Amino acid sequence: xxxxxxxxxxxxxxxxxxIVAVFEWLxxxxxxxxxxxxxxxxFFPFWFLYVLIIxxxxxxxxxxxxxxxxxxxxxxxKIYDNEVExxxxxxxxxxxxxxxxxxxxxxxxxxxxxRRYGLSTVTISTAATTHxxxxxxxxxxxxxxxxxxxxxxxxxxxx
Amino acid sequence: MIETSWKRQHPAAIFIGFLSNLREMxxxxxxxxxxxxxxxxxxTIFYTIFFSLILVFSIASGIIRWATFRYQLIENExxxxxxxxxxKRRYIRQERIQSIDINAKLIQRIFNLVELRIxxxxxxxxxxxxxxxxxEEEAQQIxxxxxxxxxxxxxxxxxxxxxxxxxxxxxxxxxxxEEQEVITEDEEHSLPQFHWKLTNQRLFITAITSSxxxxxxxxxxxxxxxxxxxxxxxxxxxAIGWLxxxxxxxxxxxxxxxxxxxxxxxxxxxxxxxxxxxxxxNGDEIHITRGVLEKRQLTLSAKRITAVRLVxxxxxxxxxxxxxxxESAGGGTKEEDLSTVLIPLCKRTELNKILQEVLxxxxxxxxxxxxxxxxxxxxxxxxLIPTAILASVLTYLYSYGWLAFSLLFIAGAIGYWQYYDxxxxxxxKILWIRYRILARTEVIIPRRRVQSMSFSQTIxxxxxDLYTLQASIITSIMGKTFQLRHIDRDQKEEMMEWFSYExxxxxxxxxxxxx
Numbered sequence: 001x002x003x004x005x006x007x008x009x010x011x012x013x014x015x016x017x018x019i020v021a022v023f024e025w026l027x028x029x030x031x032x033x034x035x036x037x038x039x040x041x042x043f044f045p046f047w048f049l050y051v052l053i054i055x056x057x058x059x060x061x062x063x064x065x066x067x068x069x070x071x072x073x074x075x076x077x078k079i080y081d082n083e084v085e086x087x088x089x090x091x092x093x094x095x096x097x098x099x100x101x102x103x104x105x106x107x108x109x110x111x112x113x114x115r116r117y118g119l120s121t122v123t124i125s126t127a128a129t130t131h132x133x134x135x136x137x138x139x140x141x142x143x144x145x146x147x148x149x150x151x152x153x154x155x156x157x158x159x
Numbered sequence: 160m161i162e163t164s165w166k167r168q169h170p171a172a173i174f175i176g177f178l179s180n181l182r183e184m185x186x187x188x189x190x191x192x193x194x195x196x197x198x199x200x201x202x203t204i205f206y207t208i209f210f211s212l213i214l215v216f217s218i219a220s221g222i223i224r225w226a227t228f229r230y231q232l233i234e235n236e237x238x239x240x241x242x243x244x245x246x247k248r249r250y251i252r253q254e255r256i257q258s259i260d261i262n263a264k265l266i267q268r269i270f271n272l273v274e275l276r277i278x279x280x281x282x283x284x285x286x287x288x289x290x291x292x293x294x295e296e297e298a299q300q301i302x303x304x305x306x307x308x309x310x311x312x313x314x315x316x317x318x319x320x321x322x323x324x325x326x327x328x329x330x331x332x333x334x335x336x337e338e339q340e341v342i343t344e345d346e347e348h349s350l351p352q353f354h355w356k357l358t359n360q361r362l363f364i365t366a367i368t369s370s371x372x373x374x375x376x377x378x379x380x381x382x383x384x385x386x387x388x389x390x391x392x393x394x395x396x397x398a399i400g401w402l403x404x405x406x407x408x409x410x411x412x413x414x415x416x417x418x419x420x421x422x423x424x425x426x427x428x429x430x431x432x433x434x435x436x437x438x439x440x441n442g443d444e445i446h447i448t449r450g451v452l453e454k455r456q457l458t459l460s461a462k463r464i465t466a467v468r469l470v471x472x473x474x475x476x477x478x479x480x481x482x483x484x485x486e487s488a489g490g491g492t493k494e495e496d497l498s499t500v501l502i503p504l505c506k507r508t509e510l511n512k513i514l515q516e517v518l519x520x521x522x523x524x525x526x527x528x529x530x531x532x533x534x535x536x537x538x539x540x541x542x543l544i545p546t547a548i549l550a551s552v553l554t555y556l557y558s559y560g561w562l563a564f565s566l567l568f569i570a571g572a573i574g575y576w577q578y579y580d581x582x583x584x585x586x587x588k589i590l591w592i593r594y595r596i597l598a599r600t601e602v603i604i605p606r607r608r609v610q611s612m613s614f615s616q617t618i619x620x621x622x623x624d625l626y627t628l629q630a631s632i633i634t635s636i637m638g639k640t641f642q643l644r645h646i647d648r649d650q651k652e653e654m655m656e657w658f659s660y661e662x663x664x665x666x667x668x669x670x671x672x673x674x
Contacts, residue, residue: 002655082660094615099660102610126610127488128631128638 004095005078005085012117013135017068019113025063028056077133079144081151084124086131102126103152106145110138124148165229165240171270172228172292176221178266179291184213230290232301237277239288251288255279258444258458259302261295265453273298277305278458353516357436357503365482365504366429368474370598376421433503440517447501457499463488465608465632466641467501467521469510472598479507485518488633521603525591527582533623534645538581539574540619541644546570573597583628583643583650585657590630592643602641608632612658614651626651 032052038044067090076087084103086096104127108120120141122133136144191209228241235253240246257278267274275290275298290298357365434451445459468484475481483502505513514522546566553560580595590609593601613629620626625645631638646654 001652002659080661089615092615092617093621094613095655096611096613097655097658098611099658101660126631126638127633128610129640131611 005076005087007077007079009072009075009077009133009135010119010137010140011072012119012137014068014072016113016117016119016135017071018064021064021068025060028059032056075134079148079151082155084131084148086133096131098124098126098129098131099155100148100151101155103148103155106148106152108138108141108145122148165231167229168225168290169270169272169292169294170225171267171272172225173218173221174270175266175291176224177217180217180220181213184217188213232304235305237301237305249288251277251279253305256305257460259305260456260458261298261302262456263295263454267292268452268454271295275301352442353438353440355438355502355513355517357433361504362430362433362436364478364480365433366426368472368478368480368504369425369429370472370474376418379417379420379424433500436503438501438517445501445517447499459485459487459499461518461520464518464521465604465634466639467514467518467603469601469603470598471507471600475504476599480504481507481510483510483514486632486634486639520605521589523586523589523591523603525584525601525603527584527591527593528650530578530581530583530645530650531625531647534581534625534647535575535578537620537623537625537645538578539571542570542574542577543567578645581643581645583646583654585654590654590657592628592630592641594643604630604632604641606658609658610638612654614655620645624648628654 032049035044035049035052039046039049070090071088074088074090074093078085082100084098084100086094086098088094104125106125107123109123110120114120114135118138119135120138122136122141122144124131124133133141133144188210223243224241227243227246228239230237230239232238237251239249239251241249260276260278262274262276263272264274270292271294272292273295275293277288279288431451431453433449435454436449437447439446439448440461443461445461447455447457447459449455464485465488466486468486470482470484471480472482482500482504485499485501487499501517502513511522511524546569547564550560550563550566553563577595580593580599582593584591588607589603589605591601591603593599610631610633612631615627615629616625617627623645625647627642627644628646628651629640629642631640633639
């Protein structure tokens with residue numbers, strides 16, 4: 001049985017994911033607020049408002065606290081000489097193998113929140129697919145990018 | 160040598176451009192028609208202005224495009240200038256040309272003209288280039304001029320350029336091989352290596368077994384509902400009343416007649432589309448010509464075929480017929496909805512013989528390993544649950560909705576069938592997977608064409624320790640992913656090992672340590 005990849009993401013990635021999740025969750029608030037207006041002006045039943053509020057907070061627990069934690073725990077990657085292997089996912093666990101000779105380019109990128117925590121995402125592109133290692137420490141991400149690029153260049157096209 | 164002056168296209172290009180402008184705007188027009196229906200007064204004025212603007216704009220842009228588009232052929236270079244405000248010049252050197260196809264679509268045929276489509280190597284922003292209206296002789300002449308010289312590599316300077324390009328170098332090797340063959344068999348040079356054509360009988364079978372019936376029937380039904388709006392209300396109401404009072408039999412009659420009309424439409428359109436279907440293989444180039452009303456030509460390079468797909472729809476499978484599609488890295492056309500028909504119809508038994516000639520890489524004896532027995536459960540549940548939900552909703556909404564629960568039998572049967580036909584196999588270099596959605600499909604992919612492979616497991620699959628295999632390849636427009644659901648752990652491990660570019664021992668040692 002093939003061994004699982006063992007490299008983890010940076011711990012701070014979890015924080016970033018949670019912050020992003022909070023922002024996304026704010027949009028969910030529109031539902032109870034909207035219903036609140038309806039209840040106030042059009043006399044919709046108030047009890048349902050409380051149901052909505054409770055639902056929104058349950059979602060918050062899952063979306064912000066529970067799921068990112070699992071996601072972070074599940075994320076693994078490993079860079080071999082001839083291929084990259086990724087493994088991730090909570091409800092759907094996915095293992096991806098990307099051969100070095102198929103890698104077309106490797107990039108690093110960071111959004112404002114990742115930058116705030118000094119993190120970067122490594123993007124590995126083949127001619128058909130794009131794969132990400134989200135959230136590595138900046139210098140590590142840069143090293144990894146250069147390392148993969150180097151391996152991809154050296155890979156034997158006749159293999 | 161051809162005269163060295165700039166030439167315009169045939170003036171019919173204005174009309175052709177105008178029509179294609181209209182076609183591009185069809186969605187806008189339809190959207191305006193649908194959403195604009197509610198506007199009351201001033202509606203007609205708005206429509207008049209809106210449509211005349213569209214017409215004027217389309218005609219004007221057609222004229223401008225025709226007037227500013229000029230081309231000339233100098234030695235072995237096609238030069239093009241175009242654009243009114245943003246002028247663009249494009250020089251297409253013959254070494255860069257991958258293929259030249261001459262198409263005659265319906266509009267071009269009205270004017271007795273053709274369209275010249277040139278595909279250039281190395282991607283770039285616009286790998287495809289078209290001259291939309293010119294006389295057939297002229298197109299043939301350009302094609303001859305641009306292709307013929309590249310076959311005789313006499314100019315040393317040109318060859319040096321060629322060697323700079325990886326893609327083109329391959330091509331050059333291909334032609335030089337061909338040259339060697341030519342030396343041995345001189346007469347054969349102009350003769351194609353392999354020729355295949357769709358016989359009329361097969362064409363007819365293709366047409367009557369085409370699976371486009373469903374689409375055509377939906378289309379007919381959609382039109383039928385639109386027609387209702389044109390019929391005056393009283394007739395309509397009377398008809399509805401009559402329909403409500405009439406028996407199930409008559410509604411059934413309507414459904415059947417819509418299906419028959421749909422089937423006839425598919426029959427005719429398939430005959431027109433695949434009539435005169437010809438494949439010619441010359442070296443690495445596969446030329447496909449087809450079409451009765453619209454004549455189309457397509458050149459594919461055998462080197463760039465990334466996968467072959469064998470499709471047996473439900474009507475064809477019992478008779479042993481199969482359609483062959485190919486995925487190509489560049490080269491296909493956008494109209495062919497992402498993959499190209501290589502063989503519209505052939506017997507399953509003839510398949511390997513034809514593949515041997517056209518795409519020898521893919522012509523392997525394919526033994527199929529079935530999926531584990533317990534995966535049948537997953538295949539069936541996947542279809543049964545949505546059906547059950549749908550049936551429950553229908554039961555709740557309509558008085559005879561519970562009849563929908565009979566669909567469960569169909570769903571279950573299809574699920575079992577999907578399991579029954581699914582399978583996987585491989586040899587050293589090639590992977591093949593077979594699956595069924597409705598039509599049975601077998602995909603053949605060489606290992607070196609797989610860009611990445613993934614193995615996923617949903618929480619439901621986890622109960623049975625099953626996995627989904629996904630293999631991604633390049634196609635003409637974007638990547639494409641083929642998947643096989645519910646393979647077992649051993650199959651997954653085997654596939655990982657097969658695809659992995661690492662030494663196997665490295666994993667084995669470690670796993671022994673961890674077990």
